[in-house]
Amino acid sequence: xxxxxxxxxxxxxxxxxxxxxxxxxxxxxxxxxxxxxxxxxxxxxxxxxxxxxxxxxxxxxxxxxxxxxxxxxxxxxxxxxxxxxxxxxxxxxxxxxxxxxxxxxxxxxxxxxxxxxxxxxxxxxxxxxxxxxxxxxxxxxxxxxxxxxxxxxxxxxxxxxxxxxxxxxxxxxxxxxxxxxxxxxxx
Amino acid sequence: xxxxxxxxxxxxxxxxxxxxxxxxxxxxxxxxxxxxxxxxxxxxxxxxxxxxxxxxxxxxxxxxxxxxxxxxxxxxxxxxxxxxxxxxxxxxxxxxxxxxxx
Numbered sequence: 001x002x003x004x005x006x007x008x009x010x011x012x013x014x015x016x017x018x019x020x021x022x023x024x025x026x027x028x029x030x031x032x033x034x035x036x037x038x039x040x041x042x043x044x045x046x047x048x049x050x051x052x053x054x055x056x057x058x059x060x061x062x063x064x065x066x067x068x069x070x071x072x073x074x075x076x077x078x079x080x081x082x083x084x085x086x087x088x089x090x091x092x093x094x095x096x097x098x099x100x101x102x103x104x105x106x107x108x109x110x111x112x113x114x115x116x117x118x119x120x121x122x123x124x125x126x127x128x129x130x131x132x133x134x135x136x137x138x139x140x141x142x143x144x145x146x147x148x149x150x151x152x153x154x155x156x157x158x159x160x161x162x163x164x165x166x167x168x169x170x171x172x173x174x175x176x177x178x179x180x181x182x183x184x185x186x187x
Numbered sequence: 188x189x190x191x192x193x194x195x196x197x198x199x200x201x202x203x204x205x206x207x208x209x210x211x212x213x214x215x216x217x218x219x220x221x222x223x224x225x226x227x228x229x230x231x232x233x234x235x236x237x238x239x240x241x242x243x244x245x246x247x248x249x250x251x252x253x254x255x256x257x258x259x260x261x262x263x264x265x266x267x268x269x270x271x272x273x274x275x276x277x278x279x280x281x282x283x284x285x286x287x288x289x
Binding site for chain 2 (some may be wrong): 004005006010012013015016019022025028029032035036039042045046047048050051053054055058059062063066067070071073074075119123124126127128132135140142143145146147149150151153154
């Protein structure tokens with residue numbers, strides 16, 4: 001388990017450095033997804049499988065989808081080729097391949113590798129709705145405030161007919177992500 | 188089976204936080220700045236989970252859930268502001284946002 005931790009940590013650090021150093025925005029976001037996957041593997045090796053699943057679902061799923069939609073709304077360039085080239089996705093494929101091999105190895109030895117200090121979803125849920133229930137309520141209020149704020153910021157001040165396709169879609173997309181994340185948080 | 192020590196996990200969290208902070212200071216694109224903030228929040232959540240796993244308690248994971256909700260709220264508002272900023276000024280450079288003109 002320690003070896004798995006160090007390999008995933010190395011992948012996380014390498015991909016995070018590549019997020020910061022890439023000049024192409026989509027390539028940086030691809031490496032950010034790889035970095036979040038690597039951190040999820042780190043959570044799994046630390047004995048937190050529930051948080052590892054949430055990292056993949058919420059961070060690498062919902063939040064990264066929000067980023068990609070924002071990039072699609074913001075930077076429209078018709079001159080670029082629409083397909084990703086080999087140099088764009090060879091790096092993420094190699095890093096994700098390392099993580100996949102690690103995951104297969106971890107599944108193969110699960111049961112005896114996850115002995116001891118695994119804190120499962122049962123304990124997390126009991127703590128979340130036991131002493132931390134006030135924090136859950138505050139998180140729901142925060143998400144509602146973010147929903148209203150995102151809708152308010154992205155709304156057009158003038159209501160001209162038929163010209164606000166992009167900002168309306170942005171506000172609705174942000175709200176949709178928020179509601180989804182709220183439902184992730186509640187159970 | 189030897190578990191991961193507390194120091195290694197915290198060193199990893201510190202490294203990720205430092206990389207995110209360096210990117211926040213050096214990059215000028217709004218989207219990349221938001222992504223760097225996500226990296227830093229993720230690193231802080233990693234520190235919570237490492238500390239929770241050290242003592243075998245669920246509190247670290249609960250705190251990570253709160254960090255997750257806060258990151259989702261932050262990125263929703265931040266990307267809405269970025270889209271609005273792009274519509275207002277036509278640029279995505281954070282250095283061009285030094286004037287409060289609405």
